[in-house]
Amino acid sequence: MQTSLAVRLGKLELKNPILTASGTFGYGQEFDEFVDLNRLGGIITKSVTRNARIGNPPHRIVEVPGGLLNSIGLANVGVESFISDKMPFLRTLQCRKIVNIAGESLEEFAEVLTKLEESPEGIDGYEVNLSCPNVEEGGRTFGKDPKQVFLITQALRKITDRPLIVKLTPDCSDIGQLGLAAQEGGADILSAINTFVGMAIDSRKRKPVLGTVTGGFSGPALKSLALAKVYELGQTVSLPIIGIGGIFTLTDVIEFLLAGASAVQIGTANYIEPRISERLVDQLEGYCQENSIASVSELVGALE
Amino acid sequence: MQTSLAVRLGKLELKNPILTASGTFGYGQEFDEFVDLNRLGGIITKSVTRNARIGNPPHRIVEVPGGLLNSIGLANVGVESFISDKMPFLRTLQCRKIVNIAGESLEEFAEVLTKLEESPEGIDGYEVNLSCPNVEEGGRTFGKDPKQVFLITQALRKITDRPLIVKLTPDCSDIGQLGLAAQEGGADILSAINTFVGMAIDSRKRKPVLGTVTGGFSGPALKSLALAKVYELGQTVSLPIIGIGGIFTLTDVIEFLLAGASAVQIGTANYIEPRISERLVDQLEGYCQENSIASVSELVGALE
Amino acid sequence: MREPGKLLCEAAVIDIKWLNDSYYTLRFHSPEMALRSSPGQFVNLKLSNVKDLLLRRPMSIYRCGKKEGWLEFLLKIVGRGTRTFSHVQPGDEFGLLGPLGRGFDFDDVNDAILVVGGIGIAPLVFLAEEMHARNVNVRFVQGFVSQSEMCCAEELTPFVEELQIATDDGSYGFHGDVVGLLRELIRGKADLTGAEIFACGPNVMMRSLAELCVQENMKAQFSVEAHMACGFGVCVGCPVPLHNRSGYYLACTDGPVFRLGDIDFAD
Amino acid sequence: MREPGKLLCEAAVIDIKWLNDSYYTLRFHSPEMALRSSPGQFVNLKLSNVKDLLLRRPMSIYRCGKKEGWLEFLLKIVGRGTRTFSHVQPGDEFGLLGPLGRGFDFDDVNDAILVVGGIGIAPLVFLAEEMHARNVNVRFVQGFVSQSEMCCAEELTPFVEELQIATDDGSYGFHGDVVGLLRELIRGKADLTGAEIFACGPNVMMRSLAELCVQENMKAQFSVEAHMACGFGVCVGCPVPLHNRSGYYLACTDGPVFRLGDIDFAD
Numbered sequence A, B: 001m002q003t004s005l006a007v008r009l010g011k012l013e014l015k016n017p018i019l020t021a022s023g024t025f026g027y028g029q030e031f032d033e034f035v036d037l038n039r040l041g042g043i044i045t046k047s048v049t050r051n052a053r054i055g056n057p058p059h060r061i062v063e064v065p066g067g068l069l070n071s072i073g074l075a076n077v078g079v080e081s082f083i084s085d086k087m088p089f090l091r092t093l094q095c096r097k098i099v100n101i102a103g104e105s106l107e108e109f110a111e112v113l114t115k116l117e118e119s120p121e122g123i124d125g126y127e128v129n130l131s132c133p134n135v136e137e138g139g140r141t142f143g144k145d146p147k148q149v150f151l152i153t154q155a156l157r158k159i160t161d162r163p164l165i166v167k168l169t170p171d172c173s174d175i176g177q178l179g180l181a182a183q184e185g186g187a188d189i190l191s192a193i194n195t196f197v198g199m200a201i202d203s204r205k206r207k208p209v210l211g212t213v214t215g216g217f218s219g220p221a222l223k224s225l226a227l228a229k230v231y232e233l234g235q236t237v238s239l240p241i242i243g244i245g246g247i248f249t250l251t252d253v254i255e256f257l258l259a260g261a262s263a264v265q266i267g268t269a270n271y272i273e274p275r276i277s278e279r280l281v282d283q284l285e286g287y288c289q290e291n292s293i294a295s296v297s298e299l300v301g302a303l304e
Numbered sequence C, D: 001m002r003e004p005g006k007l008l009c010e011a012a013v014i015d016i017k018w019l020n021d022s023y024y025t026l027r028f029h030s031p032e033m034a035l036r037s038s039p040g041q042f043v044n045l046k047l048s049n050v051k052d053l054l055l056r057r058p059m060s061i062y063r064c065g066k067k068e069g070w071l072e073f074l075l076k077i078v079g080r081g082t083r084t085f086s087h088v089q090p091g092d093e094f095g096l097l098g099p100l101g102r103g104f105d106f107d108d109v110n111d112a113i114l115v116v117g118g119i120g121i122a123p124l125v126f127l128a129e130e131m132h133a134r135n136v137n138v139r140f141v142q143g144f145v146s147q148s149e150m151c152c153a154e155e156l157t158p159f160v161e162e163l164q165i166a167t168d169d170g171s172y173g174f175h176g177d178v179v180g181l182l183r184e185l186i187r188g189k190a191d192l193t194g195a196e197i198f199a200c201g202p203n204v205m206m207r208s209l210a211e212l213c214v215q216e217n218m219k220a221q222f223s224v225e226a227h228m229a230c231g232f233g234v235c236v237g238c239p240v241p242l243h244n245r246s247g248y249y250l251a252c253t254d255g256p257v258f259r260l261g262d263i264d265f266a267d
């Protein structure tokens, strides 16, 4: 039977609900040899900041039970190089290109967004990283405070008419309040979740493994925590939600849709199975056909 | 060489830092056939409430990547049966017996504690469960609010002179603030952490697996998240800390000590390896001997 | 029933056999555990050195060679654990915790009808054997989805008076479900309605069986399943609703075998 | 060096051999990967169907049968992954992603001294073989903790002019570390100080080797390690400090081989 994988998240239409998560898919080009990028619902870029950032000292990665910790520190080329060096490739793609932006102050967020808005076509929306656990001054503090979330969203809303996705941190008392703040600030979509703060210790050396002591936890064990956050958001806000956290299989994707996500992002899994995003598109299509689901959007929030 | 496993947490002295976590060790007696209970640093009982509670509807348990979710709902016999039926056995033990108390209101906490204080000897301290994620009215809301944490701790402090441990929830924006509130309220010790909220979905039935939709995540993957919380608390408060979360091995124990915990609690691991608590005491002793550590307390907070 | 204490030990697989595409048996050398086991009890299994299965998996005791010192389980592949367990080789070590729970009570039973659906057969083969040894009259009624799932007839024949089989798709024996078959069998037979029912199977089968027993005024015992974390009464994670829904039994220590009328199967 | 594109594929283990208590080799059938590989590159390995190892493990290409179509890795058991990998059987499938990274550059080299410590030998056996095939003069200096760790002498002899061994405990060859041995060897020999160094080993060895090369004014290339998540430049997780610490290279795409002076070994 015919089935449609298309989903609509407010003003953002996706040909299917499979996106790739910021920081795990580079600027797209790195996966060009593994994946037919045009088959994806969309690509979310590595976080872009005002200036290039060299990132945190080593180690930045360590595997821990159930996932991994990272402490990249938003290492990236900066918005100008992004526009000149990375956008040309992205512009050749037919899938949605979402630029993830980050900063250490409201001004930095606004400046990055303004620069991107001035650049030629090729951007289908923005994701605002209000939740990076690895940058002390920035995301970490803003992202947990509903008032800050509201103010930043409001400021950015004034700068762009393109779809504005606010990415929320799970390290908070009440993700519903953060979601409401973003909604009131004018966000079109929420994405949840970024990583939880975690820590690994080398007991022989008696030292933290990561150069920054703590880092962000991602991977398989994040799934059940993320599902709870997505579900809670769905009970609180009216905006569409993009679910993120520990997605590795088709079943994981369907669970997030059922929990209330209109689309999902694949993160850590891309490192281990570089072809996984495209494979999940195929599998989701097969699943809908086998189960006579005319439109994948029927699954969204379809928990009994 | 001679080594001492004894640790002192304010007024609570333990012959070794291995405790068993509330809800995972029953009232001690259930493990009598597996473990020489007197070898443990201490036992923390299942949470005790004013009245008996039948608990949540099934399912209450589901395995998820990296751990398990539970939604027990504080099922327990109630404080009076606890005193008449469970205390007599506990009283026969030489290890520390810590009673974990829970409630849906400040009054309930206070009443439970008062009843316990009136009972004959045999209690070495209390752990206040301000963090149960499975009881809507109770712990869930209090536990996240520093003001409530302060008020409850203060009220309970007036009722008892015995060591008062406040158990903190990780589902918060800033565990340091919660710890400070408990410290100001008069707590002797902090324990961290209880479970994170998680959710599992049966994608075939399109239903949440747990009867209460969400539950508490515990098990191996909790470790790195818990280490970060213990470390953060250690940077903020001056009270001794008991570390909890995903401890299965000697290395896990040592990591928590290094991160700043003066003692640890073994939780989920007891279900799978009922002898693990005693085995960890043995292994810790062997480790200290091999590494010429005169007192295990040298390890506490000994991160470079 | 009797609880002579549980064991926590390691034991090596001595045999693995496939009964059909998804059912297989694992046999362990574990003399002490075998001696202590009675029908309806279960053992909590853990594959040693496998880290990605966290909880032990509860498995009913399927057969038990008390003299020879072995214990056998019948598993059906349904998920991660039962799949991983199916890849083991003779010699591989498991952790065993058991025997756990309260089994079937047949001290005063003369006539028994054992009713099973699918993998529910696991605990009832041991029961049939022990009943036979104590001169109980055993009739056995099995239900399967289809002929390809059928198993255990050979193991059962020495112990049972009568063995009847239903398949949902009619590919073998009675066409329909096992409760339908039972209904046919006992219709108007006073000697049979005087028998006691011992059953294990999916919840929907147990519910309709319970209704039949109430109608026919037959006594019955059911072995039920619940999600478990510990298996020995500590986690309080395995509630089985009381008949009046005023509270819960624990499947692992009050059960897994319950009497008709004590518990509620609804939903 | 050259990057003719990476492959993502499955390959079966065709041989596993133990060289000592903790070193073993895994050989895979993977003709296409073998063809594309050059010395100093690595492959990211994942044991298919094993869920409790999350990340792929980077392993240098140890030997490579381009004609026969095999690829071999030399592993040392240090943690969960290398232990789990050591239990595989011929026929078991791995996921391979590679060849990754930039290898050694010896296009204009006539005389080379290869210096390794412990498991650092892994990438340099392939290098010795390829250098020999291109008529480079190869001297090989190995350091081990003790005689019991020694390995690969047999594999190396066809390709090297000279093979010298140091052990930390003096149980074989030169008593001391490998850099000490190298210092002895080159002392006053102008032909040797004209050679280029190619090295892999623990950080402390690399640091002291780097100092020696600066003193003696020798060129050198180092294969370094870093914690990696992806291995192909995406996670930005594998920083290697620039010589002046003003920023970082990525070990996986800028390296793992770097030239003396480009990076900083301090800490």
Ligand SMILES: Cc1cc2nc3c(=O)[nH]c(=O)nc-3n(C[C@H](O)[C@H](O)[C@H](O)COP(=O)(O)OP(=O)(O)OC[C@H]3O[C@@H](n4cnc5c(N)ncnc54)[C@H](O)[C@@H]3O)c2cc1C
Pocket: B061, B062, B063, C042, C055, C057, C058, C059, C060, C061, C073, C074, C075, C076, C077, C078, C079, C080, C081, C082, C083, C119, C122, C123, C224, C225, C226, C227, C228, C229, C256
């Ligand atoms: C007392 C008792 C006796 C049993 N005897 C047998 C037997 O003899 N043979 C047999 O094949 N099976 C038996 N089971 C069922 C068996 O334990 C489950 O099939 C098994 O735990 C599921 O394991 P899995 O890893 O294959 O599936 P999972 O991947 O863990 O889950 C698959 C399904 O199993 C169920 N499940 C999930 N978590 C649990 C849990 N914690 N406890 C129980 N079920 C769960 C769910 O319905 C889920 O859909 C018994 C269960 C109980 C409680």
Ligand SMILES: Cc1cc2nc3c(=O)[nH]c(=O)nc-3n(C[C@H](O)[C@H](O)[C@H](O)COP(=O)(O)OP(=O)(O)OC[C@H]3O[C@@H](n4cnc5c(N)ncnc54)[C@H](O)[C@@H]3O)c2cc1C
Pocket: A061, A062, A063, D042, D055, D057, D058, D059, D060, D061, D073, D074, D075, D076, D077, D078, D079, D080, D081, D082, D083, D119, D122, D123, D224, D225, D226, D227, D228, D229, D256
């Ligand atoms: C380019 C490259 C080439 C390598 N070549 C070889 C080789 O040929 N033979 C060989 O035996 N080893 C090689 N290694 C090292 C090998 O990848 C590590 O030993 C392995 O990842 C550790 O795996 P484990 O699961 O056994 O240990 P783990 O239990 O994961 O960790 C043990 C130790 O490994 C290190 N480690 C932890 N996480 C990582 C990570 N993400 N990446 C790298 N190291 C980590 C830490 O120092 C830790 O103490 C290479 C590493 C790199 C980066």
Ligand SMILES: Cc1cc2nc3c(=O)[nH]c(=O)nc-3n(C[C@H](O)[C@H](O)[C@H](O)COP(=O)(O)O)c2cc1C
Pocket: A021, A022, A023, A024, A046, A047, A070, A072, A074, A100, A129, A167, A193, A194, A195, A217, A218, A219, A220, A222, A244, A245, A246, A247, A265, A266, A267, A268, A269, D229, D235, D237
């Ligand atoms: C190495 C790494 C780098 C990341 N970098 C970013 C980033 O730059 N911006 C961002 O918003 N999220 C970043 N994330 C978070 C992911 O986008 C995602 O929210 C998180 O990893 C959870 O999903 P997962 O469990 O599928 O990986 C990063 C995650 C990892 C593992």
Ligand SMILES: Cc1cc2nc3c(=O)[nH]c(=O)nc-3n(C[C@H](O)[C@H](O)[C@H](O)COP(=O)(O)O)c2cc1C
Pocket: B021, B022, B023, B024, B046, B047, B070, B072, B074, B100, B129, B167, B193, B194, B195, B217, B218, B219, B220, B222, B244, B245, B246, B247, B265, B266, B267, B268, B269, C229, C235, C237
């Ligand atoms: C089934 C179950 C029941 C629990 N019941 C309680 C409880 O009654 N009171 C309490 O304070 N904590 C309770 N906990 C939380 C544990 O004490 C512990 O904080 C948590 O499980 C994390 O540790 P772990 O990862 O070692 O299990 C329970 C945990 C589980 C898994």
Ligand code: FES
Pocket: C227, C228, C229, C230, C231, C232, C233, C234, C235, C236, C237, C238, C250, C251, C252, C253
């Ligand atoms: S399984 Fe833990 S109480 Fe029954």
Ligand code: FES
Pocket: D227, D228, D229, D230, D231, D232, D233, D234, D235, D236, D237, D238, D250, D251, D252, D253
């Ligand atoms: S390992 Fe991911 S960028 Fe190097």
